[in-house]
Ligand SMILES: NC(=O)C1=CN([C@@H]2O[C@H](COP(=O)(O)OP(=O)(O)OC[C@H]3O[C@@H](n4cnc5c(N)ncnc54)[C@H](O)[C@@H]3O)[C@@H](O)[C@H]2O)C=CC1
C-alpha cells in the first residue's frame with residue numbers, strides 16, 4: 001500500500017486465489033487487515049512470473065519459514081538490475097541463517113542488491129497511514145537509497161543504515177522478548193517486571209548481535225529499541241498476544257492454532273538459543289522462554305530462575321549499550 005501510494009504499480013503475489021480475487025474485486029484483505037481498503041494500484045496475482053518479471057524492486061515478506069521456498073519460486077523471473085528488499089523478522093530454522101543470506105543464496109544475488117526493511121511498523125497502522133518510521137539497511141548505499149526513495153512518504157519515514165546484521169538480528173530477537181512481555185502482562189507481574197524484561201531483553205539482543213558482527217548503535221535505533229517497544233506494548237502484536245494466551249494456560253499448539261497468523265518468536269526462541277551457544281553469549285531470558293515454550297516449565301518458575309541468577313554487573317556484559 002505504501003509503494004502504491006508512492007505511484008508504483010504494485011503486483012502482490014499470494015499462493016491463495018480466493019485472497020487475490022478478494023483483493024482485486026473488493027480491494028480488501030479481510031482475514032489479515034480487516035477494515036483496510038487497499039489502493040487501486042495494487043493488482044494481486046497467484047502467478048509469480050507476472051508479479052516479478054520486469055519489477056524494479058521486489059519486496060519479500062513471507063514468514064521466515066517460507067522465505068527460501070518463495071525465493072526459489074521467484075528466482076527465474078528476477079530482473080538483472082532489480083533490487084530485493086525483505087521485511088521478514090526471523091531466521092531460517094535449522095540453518096540459523098539470516099534472511100538476506102537465504103535470499104542471496106536462492107536469487108544468486110550480491111549484497112549490493114539486497115536490503116532489509118525493519119522497525120516499529122504494525123501493518124494495521126501503516127495501512128491507515130498513521131505516522132511510522134522504519135530503517136532500510138544494506139551494505140550498498142545505493143541500494144539502501146533506492147529502497148528509501150521507493151518507500152518514503154509523508155506518513156512513512158525511512159532512514160538508511162549500513163548494518164544489515166544488526167537490523168536483522170534486532171528484528172528477529174525482539175519477538176522473543178515480546179512473547180515474554182505478553183506472558184508478564186498476562187500473569188500480572190507488573191510494570192517493574194515489564195520494564196526489566198525490555199531492558200534486559202535489549203541487552204540480550206545487543207550481546208548476540210555484537211557477537212555476530214553488528215554495530216552496537218543499531219540496537220538503540222528504530223530496528224532495536226523502536227521495534228522492541230512497539231512489539232512489547234502494542235495490541236497489534238501477535239507475539240505479545242501469543243504470550244498473553246500462554247499466560248491464560250493454553251498450550252503452545254492451541255495458542256498457535258488460535259492465532260492463525262505467524263508468531264515468529266516461537267521458532268526464533270529455538271534458533272536464538274542455538275546461536276547463543278554457537279557464539280558463546282549468555283541469553284538467559286531466551287533460555288527461560290525456551291524452557292516455558294518447549295519444556296513445560298511454568299512462567300513463574302522461569303521468573304524465579306531469572307531473579308535467582310548469580311549476581312552480576314549491569315554494563316559489563318552488554319557491550320555497546
Ligand atoms: N504484520 C506486521 O505488522 C509485520 C510483520 N512483519 C514480518 O513479516 C513477516 C510476515 O508476517 P505477516 O504477513 O504479518 O504474517 P501473516 O501470518 O499475517 O501472513 C503470512 C502470509 O504468508 C503466507 N504464507 C505462509 N507460508 C507460505 C508459503 N510457504 N508460501 C507462500 N505464502 C505463505 C500466508 O498464507 C499469509 O498470507 C513476518 O516475518 C513478520 O515478522 C514485519 C513487520 C510488520
Ligand SMILES: O=C(CO)COP(=O)(O)O
Pocket residue numbers: 089119120121122123175178227230231236237238239240262263264
Ligand atoms: O514486527 C512487528 C511490528 O514492527 C510485528 O510484530 P508481531 O509479529 O508481533 O505482530
